[in-house]
Amino acid sequence: METGSIIGAAGLFCLAAVLMIGWALSAYNRLVRQRNQVQASWAQIDVQLKRRYDLVPNLVETVKGYAAHERGTLEAVLAARTGAMAAAVAPEVSVRAGAENVLTQTLGRLFALAEAYPDLKANQNFAALHSELTRTEDKIAYARQFYNSAVQTLNTSVQSVPTNLIAGLGGFRSTDYFEALDGERAAVQVRS
Amino acid sequence: MDSRLFLDLVATAVALGAWFGAYGLVRGFTRPASPTPAPATMELGTEPPAVVSLLVNRWSVTEDAAESTLLDLAARGFLELRQPDDDPMRTTLHLPPSPPDDSGLRPYERHVRDRVRGLAVDGVVPLTALSFRDAAQAKAWNRRLRSQVVADARAAGLSRRRFGPAVTSLMTAAAGVVAVVVVVVLWHYSSWHSTEGNPVVGGGIVVFGVLTAIAGLSPGERDTPLGRQVAAHWLGVRDWLRGHEQFDELPPASVAIWDRYLSYGAAVGATRLTSTVLDLGMGNRKLVWSSLGGTWHRVRVRYPRFSARYGQTLPKLLPRAAISIAVGGFLLKVFGPDFDLVPNSADQAEQIFTMVTAGVVVVGLVLLVSGGHTLVRGVADLVTERTVTGEVLWLEVWRTTNQGEDRPARPWLHYLAVDDGTGDRTTAWGLPSQWAGDCRDGDVVTIRVRPWTRRVVAFAVVGHSRSRRLVEREILTGGGVNEVVRIGDTVRRPTGPWSARVHELLRHLAAQGFAAAPRVRDTSEPGFELLDFLPGEVSNYPPTPAAASVEALESAAALLRAYHDATAEYARRAPRDGWQVAATEPVEVICHGDYAPHNCVLDGNRVVGIIDFDHAQPGPRIWDVAYAAYRWVPMTAPENTDGFGTVEEQAARLRTFCDRYGLDDSARADLIDVTVARLHALVDFMHAQAAAGNAAFAGHLADGHHLQYLNDARYVRAQRLVFERALRRGRSGDLRDEGRRRGEDRQPGHH
Numbered sequence: 001m002e003t004g005s006i007i008g009a010a011g012l013f014c015l016a017a018v019l020m021i022g023w024a025l026s027a028y029n030r031l032v033r034q035r036n037q038v039q040a041s042w043a044q045i046d047v048q049l050k051r052r053y054d055l056v057p058n059l060v061e062t063v064k065g066y067a068a069h070e071r072g073t074l075e076a077v078l079a080a081r082t083g084a085m086a087a088a089v090a091p092e093v094s095v096r097a098g099a100e101n102v103l104t105q106t107l108g109r110l111f112a113l114a115e116a117y118p119d120l121k122a123n124q125n126f127a128a129l130h131s132e133l134t135r136t137e138d139k140i141a142y143a144r145q146f147y148n149s150a151v152q153t154l155n156t157s158v159q160s161v162p163t164n165l166i167a168g169l170g171g172f173r174s175t176d177y178f179e180a181l182d183g184e185r186a187a188v189q190v191r192s
Numbered sequence: 193m194d195s196r197l198f199l200d201l202v203a204t205a206v207a208l209g210a211w212f213g214a215y216g217l218v219r220g221f222t223r224p225a226s227p228t229p230a231p232a233t234m235e236l237g238t239e240p241p242a243v244v245s246l247l248v249n250r251w252s253v254t255e256d257a258a259e260s261t262l263l264d265l266a267a268r269g270f271l272e273l274r275q276p277d278d279d280p281m282r283t284t285l286h287l288p289p290s291p292p293d294d295s296g297l298r299p300y301e302r303h304v305r306d307r308v309r310g311l312a313v314d315g316v317v318p319l320t321a322l323s324f325r326d327a328a329q330a331k332a333w334n335r336r337l338r339s340q341v342v343a344d345a346r347a348a349g350l351s352r353r354r355f356g357p358a359v360t361s362l363m364t365a366a367a368g369v370v371a372v373v374v375v376v377v378l379w380h381y382s383s384w385h386s387t388e389g390n391p392v393v394g395g396g397i398v399v400f401g402v403l404t405a406i407a408g409l410s411p412g413e414r415d416t417p418l419g420r421q422v423a424a425h426w427l428g429v430r431d432w433l434r435g436h437e438q439f440d441e442l443p444p445a446s447v448a449i450w451d452r453y454l455s456y457g458a459a460v461g462a463t464r465l466t467s468t469v470l471d472l473g474m475g476n477r478k479l480v481w482s483s484l485g486g487t488w489h490r491v492r493v494r495y496p497r498f499s500a501r502y503g504q505t506l507p508k509l510l511p512r513a514a515i516s517i518a519v520g521g522f523l524l525k526v527f528g529p530d531f532d533l534v535p536n537s538a539d540q541a542e543q544i545f546t547m548v549t550a551g552v553v554v555v556g557l558v559l560l561v562s563g564g565h566t567l568v569r570g571v572a573d574l575v576t577e578r579t580v581t582g583e584v585l586w587l588e589v590w591r592t593t594n595q596g597e598d599r600p601a602r603p604w605l606h607y608l609a610v611d612d613g614t615g616d617r618t619t620a621w622g623l624p625s626q627w628a629g630d631c632r633d634g635d636v637v638t639i640r641v642r643p644w645t646r647r648v649v650a651f652a653v654v655g656h657s658r659s660r661r662l663v664e665r666e667i668l669t670g671g672g673v674n675e676v677v678r679i680g681d682t683v684r685r686p687t688g689p690w691s692a693r694v695h696e697l698l699r700h701l702a703a704q705g706f707a708a709a710p711r712v713r714d715t716s717e718p719g720f721e722l723l724d725f726l727p728g729e730v731s732n733y734p735p736t737p738a739a740a741s742v743e744a745l746e747s748a749a750a751l752l753r754a755y756h757d758a759t760a761e762y763a764r765r766a767p768r769d770g771w772q773v774a775a776t777e778p779v780e781v782i783c784h785g786d787y788a789p790h791n792c793v794l795d796g797n798r799v800v801g802i803i804d805f806d807h808a809q810p811g812p813r814i815w816d817v818a819y820a821a822y823r824w825v826p827m828t829a830p831e832n833t834d835g836f837g838t839v840e841e842q843a844a845r846l847r848t849f850c851d852r853y854g855l856d857d858s859a860r861a862d863l864i865d866v867t868v869a870r871l872h873a874l875v876d877f878m879h880a881q882a883a884a885g886n887a888a889f890a891g892h893l894a895d896g897h898h899l900q901y902l903n904d905a906r907y908v909r910a911q912r913l914v915f916e917r918a919l920r921r922g923r924s925g926d927l928r929d930e931g932r933r934r935g936e937d938r939q940p941g942h943h
Contacts, residue, residue, distance in 0.1 A: 036435075040435065142234065145449065146234060149438040150438075
């Protein structure tokens with residue numbers, strides 16, 4: 001009788017252990033999947049940001065031909081681009097987001113300035129660059145949404161009980177969001 | 193068996209077998225491809241979502257096509273989705289007042305938009321109301337959508353007929369060959385068998401007809417090289433979207449943020465919640481979403497059809513079983529002794545008799561066994577009765593009784609598919625039709641059932657679904673910001689932090705004997721108030737002829753005056769804070785804040801009631817009069833399609849309004865300035881509300897309502913002289929008649 005109950009208890013224990021291990025494995029795999037998604041989403045932002053770095057010098061050159069004396073703005077754009085490219089190697093997402101936001105703002109100023117130069121606006125090269133940059137910024141906006149959504153999923157898993165135990169063991173950490181400009185964020189909130 | 197007959201049979205079988213084999217091979221070869229997905233990507237292509245859903249669903253059009261088209265229309269600004277709270281089932285669809293140019297819309301996009309338009313009341317339709325009630329209608333609508341999507345995909349070179357004309361011709365030719373073989377065989381048979389009137393040609397025609405019909409049945413669409421390439425890309429997009437777990441949980445209204453990503457997500461099947469909420473009657477009755485247990489999941493439902501036992505009661509089954517046993521027994525008893533398994537008589541008549549006997553004996557055996565089986569299982573069914581509780585997935589008529597030609601068939605049995613949470617597969621129960629009206633899909637029911645006959649013997653609804661709650665209430669028009677529902681002679685409205693003040697005001701009005709405002713019935717339900725329903729008509733924009741009449745204008749002014757007078761004493765002691773809109777000094781009365789046709793109840797041409805006191809605020813009379821005049825006169829710019837009248841006509845009506853209100857001279861002098869200030873204050877209020885997260889006001893801003901107000905304010909200022917001259921001029925009796933003519937000449941829809 002006693003042996004029977006010992007065997008029963010041992011069986012139950014084994015069963016519980018197997019279930020635990022099964023759960024831990026699936027939780028770990030899920031975290032891996034979520035982290036990969038964050039990385040893949042980040043890569044999409046990265047592609048678009050780099051595309052923007054490539055477009056900026058051409059844009060500045062074109063504007064120079066019509067509005068060379070707006071040196072301050074042009075230099076600010078180039079400086080912001082250099083700053084953003086430097087920040088691209090920084091490990092913190094927030095640093096990079098900040099630098100990219102500066103570039104977005106200075107580009108906005110540049111386009112506002114172009115309004116005052118009808119010849120520049122009529123330039124086909126400028127128009128093409130303008131629309132290409134607008135498209136890129138749109139893509140950046142969506143890529144950022146995807147990235148933030150992936151980060152939110154990962155962070156929720158990493159922080160909530162009991163997956164946080166597996167996350168701690170596996171070295172999964174919460175990741176920063178790629179923050180939008182304050183103005184842009186407000187715009188999104190109004191629309192939602 | 194005669195070797196010649198054997199030869200004939202073999203020849204026929206070979207010909208038919210070869211044809212069906214060829215048909216099967218052709219089907220196999222033309223099976224739509226399942227391309228390997230491209231690497232996951234967020235780059236969208238140029239194909240519309242409906243075509244994308246065709247490509248990723250192996251070239252078949254599913255319900256995703258209509259759903260994704262609807263979302264795509266929303267993403268492109270042709271429709272608008274608004275979700276008032278956390279529950280996506282309460283999402284409403286709005287038709288924007290100024291939609292983009294629709295000349296580029298594809299036929300199926302128009303088809304979906306027209307469906308929404310057809311259901312919309314005042315430009316609004318609850319999302320859950322989009323599904324069809326009538327199966328035939330749903331089928332016709334979907335068939336049209338499907339053919340339009342397929343035509344578009346074919347035109348783009350992404351899809352083609354699964355059987356091309358060459359294949360169909362070949363199969364038809366082959367059917368001709370088979371028919372010839374059959375004719376030859378029949379002729380051969382008749383030649384040695386000397387049968388009279390052998391239908392040689394007839395048989396050939398029947399065979400040819402049947403085979404051609406089979407070959408001509410549309411087996412759907414298949415891939416093209418370009419289609420495979422494009423499908424691979426979209427499968428990559430699907431993988432990308434599926435990788436984002438949040439996408440699965442996005443509600444339809446999130447299309448405002450995700451734009452076309454949401455519509456393409458629905459097209460590739462990556463948006464579970466959105467697809468669940470959206471149901472354009474494409475609801476697949478065999479694969480139904482269930483929310484039992486708090487999570488949405490799909491349940492596969494089987495609907496038994498052919499067996500006679502389904503849905504029957506024991507008293508009906510037992511006599512059948514008895515008859516079956518009796519007949520079976522009788523047949524066996526009579527023909528059993530003559531049953532000869534190995535007949536070897538040469539006489540033809542005897543041979544036929546033996547074969548018939550064998551057939552009858554088999555029939556008798558079958559009847560006996562099935563009767564016995566029915567008897568045993570029917571009785572066992574009584575013993576194995578069990579109780580099932582679950583969510584109603586589907587309810588539809590199963591069997592009907594014909595009552596003669598002039599009377600409609602009366603249903604006596606319904607299919608009732610219930611998800612009891614035990615698995616993702618279930619078989620529908622047979623629900624006696626008298627209970628069918630008591631429940632609706634989404635309700636939770638407890639039923640007592642007999643598992644073998646699938647008959648429901650006891651039935652009770654234990655919980656109502658959300659969609660049912662929506663449907664049962666009449667959604668009232670007017671207001672425009674809050675969802676207000678009528679329940680009997682009461683109105684249930686959402687409340688806000690200011691509602692306590694409004695309730696005090698309404699109670700005060702009731703105590704004063706002011707009967708034109710609703711009384712407060714109940715405020716115990718958190719977040720809602722229950723007020724009197726004021727019977728009558730409420731106009732929207734453009735106003736109805738009744739609301740535009742001079743009688744309405746005059747009675748509106750008189751009622752506003754009566755309302756103000758009833759609040760004057762209360763305004764002196766009423767708190768200045770806690771209202772939705774801040775108090776305006778000097779306080780003389782409690783301003784209604786939105787005294788406009790959409791908040792007034794008309795009895796014929798007379799304004800008899802005031803509703804929606806949410807914008808009430810202590811303030812000066814002129815603050816309310818200015819806005820009321822702007823709305824009722826109306827003092828709108830010619831571009832504003834909600835208004836009417838030339839500036840002279842408006843000035844005359846303004847004069848009438850102020851006379852009936854009894855506005856004093858100093859107020860008349862300030863009226864134009866106050867009107868302009870009041871409109872600016874309204875726009876500021878809209879901005880403040882939108883910034884605070886009020887989706888309805890954000891929607892109004894997105895629609896450009898504020899621009900209309902600002903434009904009207906400019907117009908009022910520009911026409912100041914005309915308005916002020918009319919306000920100052922001595923009384924003129926002809927104004928009333930002129931205005932009345934205007935009001936009565938107006939026809940609905942002339943804007």
